[in-house]
Structures are given as structure tokens and as C-alpha cells.
Amino acid sequence: MARTERNDLEAFLAVARERSFTRAAAKLGVSQSALSQTLRGLEARLRLRLLTRTTRSVAPTEAGERLLRTLGPAFDRIDATLAELSELREKPSGTIRITAGEHPVETILMPALERLLPDYPDIKVEVDVDNTLTDLAAGRYDAGIRFGEQVARDMIAVRIGPEMRMAVVGAPAYFARRPRPKAPQDLTEHACINIRLPTHGSLYAWEFEKGKRELKVHVEGPLVFNYAPLLLQAALGGLGLACVFEDQVQEQIAEGRLVRVLADWCPPFPGYHLYYPGRRQPTAAFALLVEALRFRD
Template identity: 50%
Template sequence: MRDDYSGLTALAAVADKRSFTAAATMLRVTPSALSQSIRALEERVGVRLLQRTTRSVGLTEAGARFLAQLRPAMASIHAAFESLDAVRGRPSGTLRINVPRLAITPVLEPLLAAFLATYPELRLDIVVDDGLTNIVEQDFDAGIRLGETLDKDVVALRLTSDLRMAVVGAPAYLSERGRPKHPRDLHAHDCINFRYLRSGAVYRWEFTDKGREFTVAVEGRLVTNDNALQVRAALDGVGLANVMEHTVAKELTDGRLIRVLSRFCAPFPGLFLYYPSRTQLPPKLRALVDFLRARPPEAMAP
């Protein structure tokens, strides 16, 4: 039974990571040991569960059905082991969190050292991911997201104040091209577009006018999936950028960037820690929730 469970854990890890090497790193075993566990499981059940090629690995149809039926039971077993931490009176183990890049500086950096010092037997595994990852399917304990992207069936804890977007440009660019008075004027400007890495879609700039929300598909000669590069390009006069207000606070203060269309950029819910609704939180997740609740939400306005 123990060998079977080891094989199931290995199978789930490879299915999630789509890589023997990445799965082995997560489980802290060698790739050869991981492969041996899965091979033993396949021999035990008499069905091939993984489809391997020289470039990729994935579940077979039978493997996908098998793992889908097993995941709820595996989650229960995992939770049962973690519940023993409460008996020991101290949180321990690995806490896996999925976060977007925009949460790193304002939320994570100020608390990491203090949190790890408070709970020396806890390990943090933080995956930076700007996609809308399903944290349950990918075996995360919790995630951080903008409030407007949260599902209704999760528990959410506010981490920051409301946020705003800011359309900004360099003084030299605006002097040459003029300042847009309305979002429809953006069609006459070079705009620095943002592309979502996972979906490949280009972000449509969002605005509000007299309570009416609308989007504008802007054009420009630069598209990127990196916010810092957007700001750098705006500073260099490449065009207008639409970025989080707090990320350009210093540049706005010292005049290297100028904000336009401010009245069309309404506040929206900030960042939240979220996790699946559970009757009893694992001690390691409870430790993080209590730690964050003791801290006031970060103010993100410039």
C-alpha cells in the first residue's frame, strides 16, 4: 500500500509538471527513482498511465481518468497527515503559493523574512505565475490574485488597498504627440501593449466613463509580457503605457512620466490571498492566514 501511494504521488506530480525532472525536484527524489515508482504502479495496475516522448510527458486517456478519480482521496490523505501538525502544536511542511508578479514587491518582500522567522519548521514554495492557475488542480495551498478575478466559492483575505491603472507617457513624447483627452484618442498614439503569457491574448485597456465600463484595443509598435519593460519603454519615449499606478509612483513624482486620462481610470479591488473553502484549515495555511490578518492591508496608491 505504501509503494502504491508513493507511485500515485509520483504520477500526480509528473502529470502536473509535465516533466520528470521538475516533478522529481518538487518531491525531492531523483528522476530515476520517480520513474521507477511510476513503472511499478503501471505494472501493478496493468495499464499504461503516462505517454512519454523524447520531448514531453503526459497522461494517457486511462491515466487521466484514473488520476481524476484519485485526486479527492489523495487530498484527504494529505490533509490527514497535515492535521497531525496541530497535535504537535506547530505548523510544519511546505506551503505552496501561486502569485502574480505584481504581488512580489508590495506583498511578499516585506513579510517573507518575518514569516519564516516566526515559523522555522515551515518551508515556502512560491511560484510566480501571471496566469489564472487552478490552485486545487495544481496542488497549491493558496494563491494571490486581483479581487475581480476571484471565483465565488473561495475564501479571500484582502492584502492591499484598491488599485488603479495609470496611462503614462514621457514628457518629450507628449510634447510631440499631444495629450489624449478621451480614451478614443488613443488610436492616434503609439501604445505599448501587454500580452498575457499563458493565453497569448493582448490586454484591452479598460476605462470607465460616467459609470459605464468599456475597453479599447490600442495599437503600437511594442508588445511585451513584462510590466517593467513597459515602464522602461514609456520612459524612453516609445509610447504610452497602461500600468498599475503604484508601479510608477516615483516616476510620476519626479516628473519623468506624466499621467493622462486619469478621470477614466476607476479604482478596482486590490490583491487578495485566497484558498479553497474548507471546514478545517491545515496548520501551515492557518499560520499564514493568521500572520496576514495581523497586518493591515498594504496601501498601494502613489
């Protein structure tokens, strides 16, 4: 069927159902004169009168009634099928691959997925828990999560968490044996629990800032881990001081199981950001995930 023929049949269907050129023209978004001309052309091609027109009404002829009974359900089925296809196209689906460290996965990504995925069963998310600064293209990832200051400038970055702070903590039992440090330099006299950075393989130098002063202290102690949760466990056990994310120890500090020191040397810094290449068109599923993660003050 030619497109013009379909348009003419849709015009007839509108007039026959509305029983009015005025209402049908408004529904189709055309003028009454154009609609009337379309119907006259259709009748001329078919060599049949389809509509009986009077000054007060419009009604299908016998031929028009037969065409209406055939066309109506057929066009309704076509419209319904097109609507279903549109819904299928717009229904978010597909697999999203993300690389992130365990801390943002536990504190930000998982809570967002718990809210999002039950409503979108066709979205699948693959999470690679990795604390290294992974290359997205090499790993075929759709996105990664890093601190804002670590995101490359050629990436799109979306803030997904609040500002963060570090906290130096020790157990009351530890401070029963040692004085509390008053400045970062005092840490050289303390047993500190180290963590080996996965990216470079070196020990993390504790970073401090106060006013315009910035310090990096290479601490020493009896323990070195490459798994961050063990820092907290060792500190709770009184084995030394740990430098961890503030949100990881707020509960223990409030309960008195840990004591915080050097808080005035630990200012806020940019929190976690979701980052991804700007050259790719995001899918509907990925756009939904971005909005679910986006941080709102």
C-alpha cells in the first residue's frame, strides 16, 4: 500500500468515526478543506461514494460502512503493534560493566543497584571490584568509579558521593600505652598500620593538610596489608594506628571503641565520581544507572 493511500484511508476512518469533518480535521491536524479534498480523491479512485454529506451530518454509505468495519480493527491492530514495538525499543536493557574499588561498591554502588534493578529486570550489571586505576578501554568497561581528583580530563565525570575525609584512629588500649600525636610528624614515634597500594606496589604515604601546609608522612609499624578492611580490624585490636576513610569508623568512634587523632589535619576532599568516555552514546540502561548514582545535596 502506498503511503498516500494509507493516509487517505486514515482520513476516511477519522471522518467515519467522528461523523464530522470538523472534529476529524482537528484530530488529524489538517484543515477541513484539505480533508474534504482527500476524501473526494479517495472516492474518485474507488469510483464509490463512501460518505453521505448533508449540511448537518456526515454518515458512511453502505460501501463506507463495509470499509469502516474492515479498516477500523485492522488499523487499531497496527497502532497497537507499533505502540508495543516503541515500548520494547524504549525499555532499558543490556549489560553494564563497571570497575570500582570495594569501598565505593559497598557504600554507593550497591545501595543504588538495590533501588534500580528490581524495576528494570532486563538490565544486568557486572562489577569488577579492583582498587587499581583501571583503563576502561583496555578492560572493555562502560564506566569506572574513582575520586574526583583522579578522573582524567578527557572523561565525563558525574559526582556520585559527598566529600570525604580521612581519619587517623587507634584503640583506647593503644593510647593507654602511647601519647596521642598532636602533629603528623609525631607519627614517626608510633606503630602505624600500613597498606600497600595496588597500582604502584608502594606503601601509602599518609597525607595531611592544614591551612597552606601539606605533608606526606611515610609511617612504619608491625603490619602491612593490601586489603583495606584489615586496617580497621588491626586498629580495633590495639595493634597500632590506622588511616582510613572517616565513614568507616564513625560508629566505632561514637561507641568509644576507637579514638580519633589529628582531625584538624584531615580536611575534606572530592568524593567518588562515576567516569566514562564522552565519545560513546549512552544506552537507556546506562543513563538510568547514572541518574540512580548521581549525588544530590
